[in-house]
């Protein structure tokens with residue numbers, strides 16, 4: 001997993017609620033058996049005017065100039081500012097893969113869907129929950145100011161605006177530790193192999209039909 | 213006093229990573245269902261790390277998203293889809309995982325075949341790299357969808373790292389009206405609490421109307437829990453549950469059966485158990501539901517109208533509504549009954565079980581689809597559902613009415629195979645998501661129950677199914 005400590009990044013605003021994972025990465029790209037290369041198809045149906053299929057050369061496709069990520073001022077953005085219930089819908093981890101592959105390191109929203117939120121941590125993409133008023137303020141500022149950047153500091157759990165406002169966010173201590181150190185969760189869990197075996201024995205005794 | 217969720221959680225805790233009450237917990241997983249779309253990268257990761265699956269007998273695999281629903285004998289024509297299915301076959305062969313292959317009678321949508329085989333049992337933790345895993349909660353399981361990294365984690369360790377959710381109970385009391393199904397209940401609940409209303413919660417559905425539902429109906433309801441934002445939905449064990457399970461291939465037999473049933477009977481919330489949130493609906497007030505927008509919460513009753521954004525004061529909400537109406541090609545205040553679908557899709561893990569097909573067949577029997585319907589299709593949830601329906605002659609009823617009768621799979625629920633809507637095409641669909649492009653680029657989805665979809669097929673526009681049967 002990718003480490004996350006600190007990000008001083010250009011911000012792109014995606015001003016709509018309930019952005020679902022089908023919109024983040026449409027299903028035809030889920031046919032890939034690889035883990036990389038999804039960035040070019042991030043928000044495919046909004047970003048391009050033509051219909052995308054796997055294997056197409058994205059550099060030759062027609063862009064929708066009105067879509068926010070296609071505006072030159074947001075090119076190279078590392079932080080996505082979003083609205084409520086971001087990432088709802090399907091459990092596809094391809095959605096966080098696509099966001100990360102595109103270049104995003106953190107996403108700020110008033111709320112995230114559970115599975116998406118969880119999936120982000122597994123790959124080192126940081127989802128940050130700030131309350132609606134703060135997100136509103138950030139939307140206003142980013143739209144008003146070209147080149148608007150935010151500073152995200154995971155150690156301090158803070159997001160700092162160019163004007164000097166600093167907002168704190170919550171994060172589970174275990175997740176924070178894993179992100180800061182880029183830890184392999186499977187490796188960590190396997191350190192508890194004896195505990196898992198002991199649990200399994202007890203479980204088999206009490207519910208033998210589960211192991212029949 | 214514990215909730216059902218507390219009991220299921222507590223009986224699977226292997227280790228707690230912190231002393232905090234809601235810290236990360238290592239939870240043991242009893243059943244791991246696998247499909248072709250979200251597993252290849254997990255198997256690859258496992259291999260690259262030189263690891264093996266922890267417990268092979270906990271895994272059941274099936275390909276459902278990419279499989280064709282016609283002419284299976286010709287295989288899968290799209291080479292990328294084919295490779296994905298073959299990758300699952302190869303991984304299962306190599307590791308010794310039980311898989312129902314595409315031409316096996318038991319093949320079907322993963323959330324249909326788990327319960328059908330008795331591979332989903334009360335008291336289990338069930339996971340799958342698929343958000344609609346919540347379906348299995350109908351059996352008093354703790355069942356939830358996971359991402360691909362977690363699929364790999366469960367393969368390698370038989371455990372998941374999780375945080376306990378808050379608890380919500382949705383009570384539906386009284387008797388459902390004639391013609392009202394679990395799908396209408398699900399959409400009514402989502403209409404009430406919103407698509408994020410269940411976020412962060414594990415939801416238990418309870419009340420007399422829920423107890424009256426068949427297992428098929430309960431699965432439909434729990435399936436849609438994720439559309440309310442809840443990762444898990446669940447329903448307590450009763451006779452309906454145990455009767456459904458008895459005799460299924462993976463279910464316990466003999467002495468073990470009796471022992472299991474005795475335990476399963478404890479799988480309900482204790483009297484007086486505390487929930488973080490309680491929502492109550494009156495069954496008798498629920499009417500047939502039809503979604504008009506691009507999120508399942510954008511729903512109306514069949515006798516209602518498409519809403520008018522001008523009436524909405526919240527700006528974000530108003531813009532969302534305007535965008536949805538534009539995408540759906542609908543004018544504000546249009547009566548729902550005047551909406552005319554081009555296609556009809558009866559299928560998906562929400563509504564492709566035998567009871568769903570029976571309900572739809574009852575509506576179309578002796579009638580024919582309307583002239584404006586370009587395509588009406590029935591895609592059974594599994595090979596066994598299809599077989600059962602054919603035994604009952606339902607295939608003939610559908611065919612005579614002008615429907616196509618297909619092979620089992622996800623099909624036009626998400627259009628990963630060849631079944632899809634064209635731009636601007638409007639569909640009455642028994643699936644679970646009406647997101648933009650879900651059923652095909654530019655396609656317009658209206659979510660309804662099987663009986664409502666069948667009625668729309670015959671009338672050529674949405675109608676109140678209560679008036680026709």
Ligand code: SF4
Nearest residue numbers: 344560561622625626
């Ligand atoms: S039928 Fe639809 S919702 Fe269900 S598993 Fe298949 S694609 Fe997902």
